[in-house]
Amino acid sequence: MENSTFTELMTKLEQRTARVVVLGLGYVGLPLATVFCEAGFRVVGIDPVEEKVNEINSGRSYVLDIPDEQVDRLVKSGLLSATTDFSALKDADAVSICVPTPLRKTGDPDLSFIVSATESLAPYLHKGMVVVLESSTYPGTTRELVLTRLCEVGGLQVGKDFFLAFSPERVDPGRKDWTTYNTPKVVGGITSACTKISAAWYGQALKTVVPVTSTEVAEMAKLLENTFRMINIGLVNELAIMCDRLGIDVWEVIEAAATKPFGFMKFTPGPGLGGHCIPIDPLYLSWKLRSLNYNARFIELASEINTNMPRFALGKIQDALNDRGKPLKGSRVLVLGVAYKPDIDDLRESPALDVIGLLRKKGAQVSYHDPYIPAISHDDWTLQSVEDLMAQVKTADCVAVITNHSSYDYPAILETASLIVDTRNALGNMGRDHPKVVRL
Numbered sequence: 001m002e003n004s005t006f007t008e009l010m011t012k013l014e015q016r017t018a019r020v021v022v023l024g025l026g027y028v029g030l031p032l033a034t035v036f037c038e039a040g041f042r043v044v045g046i047d048p049v050e051e052k053v054n055e056i057n058s059g060r061s062y063v064l065d066i067p068d069e070q071v072d073r074l075v076k077s078g079l080l081s082a083t084t085d086f087s088a089l090k091d092a093d094a095v096s097i098c099v100p101t102p103l104r105k106t107g108d109p110d111l112s113f114i115v116s117a118t119e120s121l122a123p124y125l126h127k128g129m130v131v132v133l134e135s136s137t138y139p140g141t142t143r144e145l146v147l148t149r150l151c152e153v154g155g156l157q158v159g160k161d162f163f164l165a166f167s168p169e170r171v172d173p174g175r176k177d178w179t180t181y182n183t184p185k186v187v188g189g190i191t192s193a194c195t196k197i198s199a200a201w202y203g204q205a206l207k208t209v210v211p212v213t214s215t216e217v218a219e220m221a222k223l224l225e226n227t228f229r230m231i232n233i234g235l236v237n238e239l240a241i242m243c244d245r246l247g248i249d250v251w252e253v254i255e256a257a258a259t260k261p262f263g264f265m266k267f268t269p270g271p272g273l274g275g276h277c278i279p280i281d282p283l284y285l286s287w288k289l290r291s292l293n294y295n296a297r298f299i300e301l302a303s304e305i306n307t308n309m310p311r312f313a314l315g316k317i318q319d320a321l322n323d324r325g326k327p328l329k330g331s332r333v334l335v336l337g338v339a340y341k342p343d344i345d346d347l348r349e350s351p352a353l354d355v356i357g358l359l360r361k362k363g364a365q366v367s368y369h370d371p372y373i374p375a376i377s378h379d380d381w382t383l384q385s386v387e388d389l390m391a392q393v394k395t396a397d398c399v400a401v402i403t404n405h406s407s408y409d410y411p412a413i414l415e416t417a418s419l420i421v422d423t424r425n426a427l428g429n430m431g432r433d434h435p436k437v438v439r440l
């Protein structure tokens with residue numbers, strides 16, 4: 001049943017006079033804020049990091065996908081502003097929460113950012129407000145953590161006085177074809193009125209909105225998307241281990257299988273699983289199911305295999321050197337590419353960090369090159385990206401391709417190196433059956 005609060009808010013959203021606040025201005029929040037601005041909403045971005053706020057208010061962007069020009073234009077037009085002050089929420093009609101959901105050191109979900117954002121919002125919750133959580137999390141979070149805290153605010157009833165929904169972020173940093181604007185957006189509310197009003201809000205700014213019947217469906221859809229990916233990467237990683245035992249070229253096997261025009265989806269093995277989504281989101285799901293006495297075996301097994309891949313890559317490097325009469329200990333190993341995936345500058349959860357750590361533990365003289373990452377400080381070691389790449393390739397006992405950035409001149413590297421362990425098939429057919437090349 002739609003009441004006057006619902007219809008008044010709906011009118012503001014449809015007329016785009018609703019005042020929008022985006023909580024958290026990272027790789028999800030800033031693009032979302034700009035998309036609302038481009039639709040004509042006035043948006044205040046709130047972030048606790050003053051440097052980010054100053055960058056935005058100065059017309060500059062620190063997010064790969066958002067150009068300075070766009071931020072500058074939106075700030076100068078008065079549509080976009082940023083602040084560290086959460087009291088900006090008091091004037092908000094529509095709030096999107098885009099905060100991190102990492103793992104703790106224990107491997108359990110860290111929901112502290114969601115709780116903190118909700119507790120900052122609660123004092124400003126008022127009649128006629130819609131709140132949407134975007135952070136990837138386990139099914140039930142919006143209802144159990146966000147709704148319970150917002151309902152503690154005196155006398156306001158969800159679905160009647162305020163509206164609450166979940167809408168999973170689908171941002172793939174660096175991607176040009178699918179953006180925040182044109183990627184279909186799932187939205188699920190606590191009540192049908194919550195779904196309707198959140199979908200209407202997002203529908204004013206995004207190309208396609210997909211309403212679903214609950215926050216749990218929306219939360220679970222996101223986890224299916226990324227668990228699907230993690231498990232299939234785990235499958236091809238185990239296939240690489242099997243092919244290694246069988247003496248079969250796994251890359252040729254995958255290329256052959258990928259010729260099937262239906263019923264198959266290509267994934268490729270590698271030295272491990274990086275990033276802030278794929279290795280982490282599925283563990284939110286398995287953690288939740290454990291609390292319900294269910295063991296999500298596919299997730300646990302795939303995670304175990306993916307986590308072991310840096311050690312498998314180490315073994316390939318060790319064997320390749322050994323076959324050339326060189327112990328790993330004391331050998332000069334140049335790691336090529338350390339970002340968690342090609343052509344980006346993001347190091348989060350990168351398997352390169354594990355491979356370098358394992359090489360150092362074995363006594364190898366490890367250096368690295370990555371055009372996007374000038375320096376690394378991790379655990380008890382710090383390294384700088386080497387300067388003269390080809391000189392380092394020439395002197396290395398082994399070049400280990402860990403992240404296959406497209407900017408590398410692979411033919412020149414093949415010509416210059418004495419030994420290459422290619423964990424990403426970066427050399428392609430050049431590397432097949434080449435005496436200097438060992439592939440995963």
Ligand code: SAJ
Nearest residue numbers: 169170171172233267268269270273274275277278340341
């Ligand atoms: N990886 C493999 N083999 C593969 C694919 C990926 O080893 O076949 C590794 C990558 O090297 C990387 C990790 O897995 O270390 C994650 O790679 P990713 O391609 O999944 O990239 P992400 O982590 O940036 O995933 C994001 C996700 N987007 C969102 O969560 C909104 C994911 O859902 C997208 O499918 C993915 O981008 C994408 O397709 O680019």
